[in-house]
Amino acid sequence: MADSNTIRLRVFSLNCWGIRYLSKHCRERYAMIGELLSREEHDIVLLQEVWSEKDFLCLKRKLSSTHPHSHYFKSGVIGSGMATFSRHRIHDAFLYRYSLNGYPYMAHHGDWFGGKAVGMVILNIGRLAAHVYVTHLHAEYCREKDSYLPHRVVQAWELQQFIRHTSSGADLVILAGDLNLHPQDLGNRLLRTYTGLRDSYTETAKFDGCEDGITLIADNPFINPKELCPFEKGIRIDYILYKGSGRVSIQCESLSTTKGSVPDHPFPYSDHEALSADLQLQTLTQQAGRDETRGEQDCAAGKLAELVDIVTEARTEVKVGLYCAERMRYTAARTGVMGMALLLLELAIAAVPWLALRADQPFPRASFYLLGVLCFAILITTFLLYIFYTMEVKALQGAEDQMRLAVGSLQERLRGFPLAQPLNQEKDIS
């Protein structure tokens, strides 16, 4: 079926937790990460939470001989925190900023300032075009009452859209990063089912790492085990996903993760565990490629119904978010109107005796000014919040519209109408 042209590709992913002056042992950990990367010489290194460009540049210098090609994705106020290093030349880079990413006033969570996004680099491995994606989705701070869930679902939606639409010309696709999604979470199912990406942890025969592949583990000294509750041992939220094409078939030979400590070092690389996947690429003959594509297509047809369910579930979640955002916008508007009414009332109380009696001001001056300042503060804050929530509403409505369209299109495909996606594949076959 396939010829003997086999390429080995080693991919590394780590959330570096690199907040200068705030993350513990930040500088020392970067030094350790640099050592590891220059020693291991992975083909592709995908890092998240490299918040400072200085740290990126420091790594870049350190890896200049082993990984001569790199790209740092910039966005938001602080940056996207995403960096990629490669042994293969990077030819193109493109960034998609998610339309929703938390709230600026939740400064202690900080996600909004991070400008979360998905970055893509295109590189050539031999004669193969690899589209490599790195991303970091909004964190989950409380699983029981997760107010960011609609935002994360929209991010997962946009992530799958971006990958699907930008990978048509790719021979192989790799996505790595901290998805902040458990393996069976809605966003994860949406991503994997829609794009066809395969999870290196479930696909590999040879795994060396923490139990159940968890990447945020209770044994890590930087982790407060209480935050993981009710998952005593930890959770799996970091992934390396991949898929081939009609030209290449990919197998994950082995996957390994760090286990919360590093030999000869007093602390681990990060609060997340690092992933390292060993992929085998096998270039296919034209006939084998056609068989592979046809096989995938049959398989995809069987998954359509599942996809309809998942997108419908996501749509429901987005609708819940929309309801909340609209309520918050309404509250901001109402508070703004109350602030305005208070200001007018204050002016009236101050003005009436003055106008009527030309008497001295009975209103104590200090209170008058303080109340005035309070009213203005309310007006400005509610105005900014109203604008922010309006943007949130628009983004959620936009995602919901796209999901409705997708469900309609999927259902029509189920009924057997000819469609864009299969057509593209048919071209390869015909």
Place this chain on the structure above:
Amino acid sequence: MADSNTIRLRVFSLNCWGIRYLSKHCRERYAMIGELLSREEHDIVLLQEVWSEKDFLCLKRKLSSTHPHSHYFKSGVIGSGMATFSRHRIHDAFLYRYSLNGYPYMAHHGDWFGGKAVGMVILNIGRLAAHVYVTHLHAEYCREKDSYLPHRVVQAWELQQFIRHTSSGADLVILAGDLNLHPQDLGNRLLRTYTGLRDSYTETAKFDGCEDGITLIADNPFINPKELCPFEKGIRIDYILYKGSGRVSIQCESLSTTKGSVPDHPFPYSDHEALSADLQLQTLTQQAGRDETRGEQDCAAGKLAELVDIVTEARTEVKVGLYCAERMRYTAARTGVMGMALLLLELAIAAVPWLALRADQPFPRASFYLLGVLCFAILITTFLLYIFYTMEVKALQGAEDQMRLAVGSLQERLRGFPLAQPLNQEKDIS
């Protein structure tokens, strides 16, 4: 070469200038546009500046029989203003928000609130997958001293990236919209050269419209001719661009524009002229497709050097923008520090006599509070501006990084190294 399977495709584009209560005769003009569209029955209608969703829904009802498929792109505070109507089923929609789009405090220009973006819909025309894009770039308010130029260049950069990366699987690509770019402007050259999109005005043999294809004309009653100065007659900033693929060749049979007035109506459809292109799609045999692709590739090789020059020019423009943004950020920081110093000084003046002498406050109370409020206002404003300019700096740096990468990659291609882009094409050929 090609078989006889020819499809006719009529595409319409118009910037509707649809600001409710502000644009003149808005409701009447929408009624006229609705009539025109239901009468003409174009295959694809791409509208810009449909700022109110109510107007979109009104048009949707009116066109429900002629154009049963539609999508309205939502983003930003007000929306993207972009709508598409189609006689062919829309299977997928995707929106890319530009990272830069003017300044929120330039409220009278309003672009920032519009959430400018490029929208893509995928539809099937017969058995062909058409990727149809609609966009509206930041307006040019003063050509001599255009402070938005770096923003528009970055938008054009992101537009070409988005089209290039999302159209690999397309049989045909169509882009229409108000680009706010003259035909030879940097952004326009960047877009056309990088994507290979062809301009229907320059390509067609049969043109019926205003002189030089201008779409913002002095004769339009909604236009103040002074604003067009120094272009007395008008400017061409609205476009319908297209390209085929190895499966389809496209010719623009005819292009027409409105001419500033509508028969039997007292005013035109909009302040922009509407474009209507008649495209002929010819599906190619496999051999013809290969020849076509190979021809395009040879042609593309010749254009590499030109592309290097254009991207370098764009990079210079972005660097100028970066310099300005960094200066503005510095000014905001400095003003903030001055506000803080003033506040501390005021507190010191008020506190020192009180602490030292326990005497009555010598500082007049009214001035004290007013100055305090002023200081706080300065601090808040400069803080918000600092955050905004930081985001602008990051976005400009990001674009510049990508451009540097692109120039490097293009130069390597010029030197004859194997690369991702040609490889994808080779696949079709081999």
